[in-house]
Amino acid sequence: xxxxxxxxxxxxxxxxxxxxxxxxxxxxxxxxxxxxxxxxxxxxxxxxxxxxxxxxxxxxxxxxxxxxxxxxxxxxxxxxxxxxxxxxxxxxxxxxxxxxxxxxxxxxxxxxxxxxxxxxxxxxxxxxxxxxxxxxxxxxxxxxxxxxxxxxxxxxxxxxxxxxxxxxxxxxxxxxxxxxxxxxxxxxxxxxxxxxxxxxxxxxxxxxxxxxxxxxxxxxxxxxxxxxxxxxxxxxxxxxxxxxxxxxxxxxxxxxxxxxxxxxxxxxxxx
Ligand SMILES: NC(=O)c1ccc[n+]([C@@H]2O[C@H](COP(=O)([O-])OP(=O)(O)OC[C@H]3O[C@@H](n4cnc5c(N)ncnc54)[C@H](O)[C@@H]3O)[C@@H](O)[C@H]2O)c1
Numbered sequence: 001x002x003x004x005x006x007x008x009x010x011x012x013x014x015x016x017x018x019x020x021x022x023x024x025x026x027x028x029x030x031x032x033x034x035x036x037x038x039x040x041x042x043x044x045x046x047x048x049x050x051x052x053x054x055x056x057x058x059x060x061x062x063x064x065x066x067x068x069x070x071x072x073x074x075x076x077x078x079x080x081x082x083x084x085x086x087x088x089x090x091x092x093x094x095x096x097x098x099x100x101x102x103x104x105x106x107x108x109x110x111x112x113x114x115x116x117x118x119x120x121x122x123x124x125x126x127x128x129x130x131x132x133x134x135x136x137x138x139x140x141x142x143x144x145x146x147x148x149x150x151x152x153x154x155x156x157x158x159x160x161x162x163x164x165x166x167x168x169x170x171x172x173x174x175x176x177x178x179x180x181x182x183x184x185x186x187x188x189x190x191x192x193x194x195x196x197x198x199x200x201x202x203x204x205x206x207x208x209x210x211x212x213x214x215x216x217x218x219x220x221x222x223x224x225x226x227x228x229x230x231x232x233x234x235x236x237x238x239x240x241x242x243x244x245x246x247x248x249x250x251x252x253x254x255x256x257x258x259x260x261x262x263x264x265x266x267x268x269x270x271x
Contacts, residue, residue: 005239007034010085012077014040014068014130015095018050020200022149023095025231031058033235035091038081039063068096068126069118074133081139088141091238094130094148097123097202099164108162116163124170131178131190143187145238148175149230150192150249152257160207172249179247189246191237196224196253218264222254 011030015023016039027037037058039051043065055061062084066073082088100115101108127148134140153161154168172192179190197203197213206212217224225233233252236242251257 002032005033005235006030009090010036011089011091012038012040012081013093016051016054017045017201022227022230023093024054025227026093026234027054027058029231029235036085037061038084040066040077042067069121074130078133078137078139088139090141091145094127096126101163102205111163119163120167123167127171128174140188143243146190147234147237148192150194152194176247183246192249194249194251195230198227216256219259219262220254220256225252225254
């Protein structure tokens with residue numbers, strides 16, 4: 001069901017790798033709600049070609065490659081998007097994350113720091129870089145909205161989330177700090193959504209993911225939030241209905257973040 005919440009709005013969606021990606025579902029939902037889109041991902045991810053299916057579904061949205069660690073790529077993406085969309089942007093989704101140490105099976109107590117720099121650059125500093133490129137190019141409309149995706153390991157320890165916990169803590173801090181400056185300058189809102197574990201390429205890379213996602217399901221009064229649920233919540237943050245929400249880390253996790261224990265987990269422990 002569509003409510004036309006984004007009618008007339010224009011935005012960029014980062015991070016749709018395949019149909020499981022949170023960004024994929026969000027692009028579909030934004031389009032269904034009346035938005036005009038530009039899709040982007042790292043040039044290497046575009047080679048898979050999957051994103052072209054999504055682009056077609058979203059009114060032949062242009063697909064523009066950009067590595068989030070490159071100022072030049074981001075500037076080019078913003079310029080081309082404004083040209084294509086015929087004006088400034090109303091929303092941007094940052095749905096990007098990657099951990100080299102996790103990929104290489106390095107333990108948190110044995111990190112490779114070159115990998116760590118790269119992981120932080122891609123997963124956290126990229127939000128600052130993106131916001132700064134948008135800010136300096138004055139590419140957002142008044143009351144625009146920027147959303148980045150995060151995970152509760154930024155606040156509480158989930159050992160196998162590894163260096164990504166630190167990357168997410170930095171990402172959430174950037175959303176707060178840049179949210180202040182962009183709010184004062186142009187009423188642009190910046191928030192992070194702290195999403196339940198979700199079966200995607202990035203999610204499944206976390207060691208012991210099956211146990212992790214089942215545990216979260218049992219610890220959440222509403223169950224885990226799906227990627228579709230996340231897309232719907234993100235649309236609400238891009239809409240005019242949430243104009244005064246900024247600099248927040250918003251838990252979207254079926255109640256997991258504030259649950260001490262559940263009857264289901266107790267029952268499991270008593271077995
Ligand atoms: N899946 C989960 O359990 C979960 C939970 C909470 C938060 N998140 C966050 O949601 C976001 C989206 O992840 P997802 O789960 O949809 O997985 P995904 O693998 O589908 O998406 C991650 C995206 O990041 C992109 N990316 C990686 N390096 C890049 C670079 N250098 N430049 C541009 N793009 C790059 C990938 O190409 C991919 O499209 C991430 O920030 C992730 O940490 C995921």
